[in-house]
Amino acid sequence: MTSTLFSAKLLLCVVVLFGTATFAYAQLPTAASPARWVYPDGNSEATRNQPTPSAKQNLDSVVIKWSTNAIAGDVRPLIGNIINNNKLSPNNPFAPLEIAAVIGGKLVIVDATGRNKPPSVLPPFVRSVSVLLDSASLPQQVYSLFPSLIGLESIENAKPVGEQDSIAYSYIAGYDTTRDSIVVLKRLALDVRPYDPNLFAGIKPVFGRPLGNQVVISAIVSMSNPTIPSIPSITPFFRGLTVFPSGSFIAPYVKEVGDTIPVRYTVGPDVSFSQPSVSSLTGGKYGLVFPNFPGQVDFTIPDPLNSLSTYVNRPYLMGLELQGATPAEAIVPIDLDFLSTTGQTSTRPRIKPYYITVKDAGASNAVKTVLLVAEEYMGRDSSFGKSRLHLYQTNGDPITAPDDPTNPSFVGSMNHGWSVATGDVDGLDTNLLLPYYPHNPGNEIILTQTTREFAHPASKLMIMRYRTGTAIQKPAPRNAFLNQLDTIVTTKITGWVAAVNDIDNTGDGKAEIFLADGNDLVVLHMRDYNDERFLTGQPFDTVFTHHFPSEVINHIAIADVDGDSLNDVLVTTNVRSYLFGVLSPNSLVVTTPSRITSGTTSFCRGDSASVTWYNVFRGQPAVRVKFQEYRNNAPYDTARVLAKSITNVTDTVSYKFLPDSLLAGKMGRFIIESTSTTSIKDSSAFVEFYAPGISFDTTIRSRRYTALSRGIVTGIMRCTDSLRLYYSLDAGKTWTYLDSLIRSTADTTFWFEPSMPCVLFGSCTSPLDTTITFKVEGYNKALNAVPVTSTISAKIIPAQIxxxxxxxxxxxxxxxxxxxxxxxxxxxxxxxxxxxxxxxxxxxxxxxxxxxxxxxxxxxxxxxxxxxxxxxxxxxxxxxxxxxxxYNARSVLIHAVAPNPFDPTTDVCQIFSSPPATTTATVRIFDQSNHVIIELVNNELRDAGKVYTDTWNGMNDSGKFVAMGMYYIVIEFGDGSREFYPVFVRKK
The missing domain is CATH 2.60.40.10 (Immunoglobulins)
Known part of the structure; x- marks a missing residue:
């Protein structure tokens, strides 16, 4: 059965440098960070250690990057490279990781930015994500198709008789690039018919190894409360381990795969309550040791890999060697029931063995892998006793023993568990204080007596090491020495150790200890041995804390979630999951007005203003919106809060508001700031707020308008949606309407082109132009306020003829x-x-x-x-x-005739005269016989002092050219005076 879980993400990548944002860049897929959390207890050894140190970071800068309620409750989410995503930032060295958990029968995936992928309804009875099988567990052919395989644990399903299934199932899911979604890739089918009537089983994939082009998946099988018939079969129920060869992952492929029945490994006690410890051994082999909890039924289960059987009601140290497709027995079950008879009376211990790697300082720092076997008691359900820690070789040979006076096991208190982790908490080899505190090379064992499941009222935090050779003297009491397996530091503390990692990478080589203490996250850093506080009973420095009111911490995981090499801390409570870390500079980006794409954006009082931002990292449920005024390009005064709390639960959020009078005339930036983490913020491009205003183009003053012609009147308008133009000819005493405009308030210029009025310029002797004054009134309907005005004067000239x-x-x-x-x-x-x-x-x-x-x-x-x-x-x-x-208005000739002589066929004779007084004038032409040839002017009134020009074309009064010869021009004035001018007519 195939189930599509969700569509792959299209991730918006953001780079923020000095407050600017650059979106979506193309890139090839990049390897994800090795700092992952792919097992419930962090690593395959189940020692809660994140071995990849963080890049250097200041814990004072660690904040909640995001939180989500999609993953919450009694759940242990895993973190790995589930989808091959692009880097969140080109500056990040790695691609981001994803977080996976099963919540309410659905697979929930949360990406590095805090965004929840659409959850998918899973097949029935899926309980949790038990393992992420990544590059180290997959053959190249499979890894090229799926960056991780998701192991899904199923719970037992005991149906009524007659409705029972004969097959129990678990599932392997993965991201299918060809479908752009997560799908169920394999259904692991376990035939439980041989165990009738126990036709139920829980299957938990815990480990995977490549074998050719397939994956051999090892799974723990549980039957928590099986029925043992009166005449039982040899093996009436199945508790233990089996393997599922996956087959091909290249489509088309068979999705349902069965286990290899002949290699089923069956045991008596319950082995499913905790993560088994798996470690790499020599020769390319892997060792797996079983946690186990005895039942209360006295019955034996045969071991198919050995002639020995195991009892349901006894504890054991037992382990397998995983190589190829067939497991082999690495540790023949060692009955630990002797614990109850060695120095104490105890019943039903829970056994949790851990592979740990130690450097034995007493044996020249020899590196060896050993088994730390935790013996713990619940204090109920017939499980009572003094909890202890034992050390074994990986083949099952004891290193310590409860009754060995020279190399005893470590004894705790009555009825408590052990929360076990490993990590190098004492750091560099220069950290020592001889003879009491020599440096311990490699990892130490970190313990608390309170566990995730059980609180112990007298719980202590212990730092333990294993060292052979010369015994180390204790500071007190005198003449007391440390055992080979013993504590360096013990301090009373509440909470349980949940993770260990060098989270700050300050250079001292020390890893920090992460404690879950009810509703408090506490991070401890062990002080140097020669630190006075260490020597006076204060061995730890609390370097980080966070309180979760009304919440209880259920899980802590450490991984480089967003790929920036700075490790993050995922804390899951009964209410939410929180990602702690140093904020990336692009956690929240203002997109409009954007500092990278926008100049200065203007808003009008009365009009809606808005700011939009994109949540690169989700999880800030509310933000506040501020306005920071700027003067002289620098912040001025305290930022003003525009909105105290805006819901911030979508990818893109906008805030709209109406600017008030307090913002009018100001320039600055919007600031979007998380209400819970003030360091999560971004600012916009410059914005300015305007009240309605108008100003004329000052070049109008030098313009000359013409009456009755169209004239252009221009200027700047702000925050007005309609304008009216008036004019005045009496310096603004009276105004006359001229024109009107309707504009969007976004417009910043106005342009009138009206016909100028017909201005009366006074008498005809007055100057040619006069002053006209323009007035513009601007209106803003949204404000319903008094109009704003502006005036300017210019010159206007008469209409032209x-x-x-x-x-x-x-x-x-x-x-x-x-x-x-x-x-x-x-x-x-x-x-x-x-x-x-x-x-x-x-x-x-x-x-x-x-x-x-x-x-x-x-x-x-x-x-x-x-x-x-x-x-x-x-x-x-x-x-x-x-x-x-x-031009040339002054006459050159006066009292003259020109040209003289003249040719009437080509010239005209001009006669220039100027009467001495205003009088009439008569102009005649005479020939030499004193006959009048023609009269040019008859008794015409002429003004004194003016020059008159009369013309003769050489013709007589009959319209014929006169003969060549001398003629006389006589001008007679009204006062009786005369002027005579001879003129000679010639012809060519």
């Missing part, structure tokens, strides 16, 4: 014909005033007023006028006015 001067330029005279055209919409202009200025426009002299319909004017400049004249055409009752410059 289309004008033409003819001829455009002449060197002989300035007399011009001026033409103009008023727009059709200028009906308000019923007459046109004509003016001239000879001083560059400073003053104007009216020349004439003409009706609108007469759009032509003959201009005759004064004889002594300026060379440049500004001619103005003005509608006095409207805003139309145009100034036109006339």
């Amino acid at each position: 289309t004008t033409r001067v003819y001829p455009e330029q002449t060197m002989l005279t300035s007399q011009r014909t001026i033409l103009w055209l008023l727009p059709a919409d200028s009906t308000i202009c019923d007459s046109v005033m004509l003016l001239q200025s000879a001083d560059g426009g400073k003053t104007f002299i009216p020349l004439a007023v003409q009706p609108r319909s007469q759009n032509e004017y003959e201009y005759h400049p004064d004889a002594q006028t300026s060379d440049t004249i500004i001619f103005r055409i003005c509608c006095a009752a409207s805003c139309y006015r145009t100034d036109t410059a006339i």
Whole structure:
């Protein structure tokens, strides 16, 4: 049966450097950290030791990285490389690990960031994750497919008679890369029909070894309360060990595999209550020794690997040699029932043997593997006695004995267990104080009399070593010496030793001891032997503690979960699991406004502002949101709390709020900070908060607008959603509406392009421009407040009249014909005033007023006028006015005729005159016979001092060219005076 457990994660990788974040980078899979916790008691020897030291870290910086309620209760989660994930950060040397546990019949996987994978409902009667078989246990072919195999322990299922199954099952699961999910890979099937009526069994995978391209899985089998029939079979029930050759893992493959029945190893006492100890021996072999607890039935079970049998109600030291697919007996069961008759009266001891590796300082630091056999009593259920520790060779030969006066076993107190761990707690070989405290090389044995299951009121923490050779004298009492298996340090303490690891790596070589003391996590560091406090009864320094109110610690595991080489501590209580460690710089990242992708983000008072963050590491259930003001690019004053507690249980969280008046005008950063661990925080890009405001573009002051034409009015707007434009011609005393705009408050500029008003500029002699003042009113509907305003002044000039001067330029005279055209919409202009200025426009002299319909004017400049004249055409009752410059206005010739002589076929004769007084003038042409040839001007009124130009084309009044010869031009004025000008007509 295949069960898909969850889809593989798509992990968002974050790098935070100096408060900035860089997301998702591509990379190849990276090896996971070797600091794993793949057995319930940490390692295969079950000695709770994490042998991989952490990279150097300061325990003062250790905090709760995250917590989850997905794994809680009486459970012992394991930590390993279940999924080949990318590194959480490119700076991390390793890929992250995952945490696995069975909770309520579901397999729960929590990744290194604290995110819970979707739990999967498992087959019935799965109890726990009993082992993670990783790279060391798998052949390369299997490891290339599955980074770890997950061993799932099943519990016994005793159904009513008639409904019983004949097969008991356990399971192996793993992450299938082709399916991108975790699946049940193998179902381990145990045929229990030979043990009828005991058709039930619990199966616990505990160890795996590669054999070719398959895995040989060793599993403990339990039948806790079997029925022994009146006429029993040779083996009425199965307690012991069997092996399951996995077969191929390359699809398609057989998923259900049976055990190798001929090599089933059966014993009498219960061997399933604790993790067996497994250790590497010589020759590529592995040794496994069984914990065992005698029952209360006097019955023998044959050993299929040996002629000896074991009793149900007796304790034993027994072990197997695991090599290939067939286990062999490494320690023929040694009956330990003699313990009850050696120096004490005891019944039903629990036996827990441990492989430990020691360096014997009395034998030149010889490294040897021995068996520490813990004899313990529960103080109930007929299990009573004085708990002791014994030492054996790996072949079962005793090293210590209860009745050996020279090399005795270690004696504890009545009715307690032993929590056993190993680790190097005295560190470097320079740590010694002779003759009482020579340095002990290698690992020590760490013990507490309180265990995970049973509290002992007089519990002590003991540091034990094994040393042969010359006995070491005790400081007190006098003439007392340490035994070969004896304690270096003993101190009364509550709690039980749960793990040992060099968690801080300070360079002293010492591992720390992790105690679970009810609802307190306590981490101890043994002081140097020559430390005065050590010598005065204070051998340990408490380097870290954490209190869990109303919770009880059930499990502690140490592993490099996120792959940064800094070991983390997983603490599981009856309520939650907590990951302790030094925070990565990318635990929480503000994504909007992001410091890496955003400039300064602006928010308006009255509009919704927001900040969004991503939880790289989950487990901070609430955060607070702050605003830190900045001035001169530095934090100013205390950060203001915007929200005291925001629920923070999803990957991405946003907080929205309405900025108030206290934020208006300020610049700074949002800070997102964990409510429980203030060091978990990140800040945003710069943000600034604005109240509604408007300012004009200051270049408006230098602009000249034209009446009745479209003009551009621009500026900056903030936090306003609608604008109205007004103008004033009396310096702001009265205002007239001009235009309006509707804009998003996100816009920062406004642009009006209205038609300018028809401004009355006063008399036609006034300056050409005048001052116009603009006012903008801005509104913010969200605030429903008084509008904000801004004003600015500029120049406005009259609307222009289309004008033409003819001829455009002449060197002989300035007399011009001026033409103009008023727009059709200028009906308000019923007459046109004509003016001239000879001083560059400073003053104007009216020349004439003409009706609108007469759009032509003959201009005759004064004889002594300026060379440049500004001619103005003005509608006095409207805003139309145009100034036109006339160049070469001063006449070169006065009282003259030119050209002279002239050829009428190519030239025109011009006659220049200027009357001495204002009077009429008549201009005639005479021939030499004094006959009038033609009259050019008849009695025309002319102004004194002005220059007039009359022209003759050489024709008579019949329209024919006159004959070549001399002619006379006579100008007669109204006062009787005359001017005579001879002109010679010639022809080519």
